[in-house]
Amino acid sequence: SQQGEEDPQALSIQEGENATMNCSYKTSINNLQWYRQNSGRGLVHLILIRSNEREKHSGRLRVTLDTSKKSSSLLITASRAADTASYFCATDSGNTPLVFGKGTRLSVIA
């Protein structure tokens, strides 16, 4: 399995601080995606980074990908209480279902 592993498992920060979550995986990928899950809800796609990309931005989100280290990071800048959620990375290696990691639970304290 090339399941992604997020780090840390849980993160608690103050509003306005930046939050960084990391994801490691085991095999070659076509792309890596980050998803967000509010408590008790389904997952929502945040951002996708392809294997030939190193960095991508979307609003307050910044994703990096290092294929040599098989790792990715998600940075949320100027966090808000509404960013409180679980964040999952998912790896795609072709015509197989995405494999999700265990997630990072982010708590942003107002």
Added chain:
Amino acid sequence: EADIYQTPRYLVIGTGKKITLECSQTMGHDKMYWYQQDPGMELHLIHYSYGVNSTEKGDLSSESTVSRIRTEHFPLTLESARPSHTSQYLCASRSNADRGNTIYFGEGSWLTVV
């Protein structure tokens, strides 16, 4: 907003009962998936389908079954529910035409077996 719907959202049933969780999407997606997720835990793929009359088992062994008779519909059935089946079940879909392989999720079905 993704057009993928799951019913029921919440269900409490007795041990031994048969239950079908419904999932429908109006996006014309070929690929559909069922994930099982305990609260605060990781997602486990239990079934997927790449089109009508195509179904596959996922990474996690499950006593449930699925069918794909129509593109838009991917129901999951438990013939005899047990307390160990208590969990959240998430349905998802993706278009073959989406090179980005983005998955769209439903809101989930919370099943409690007593």
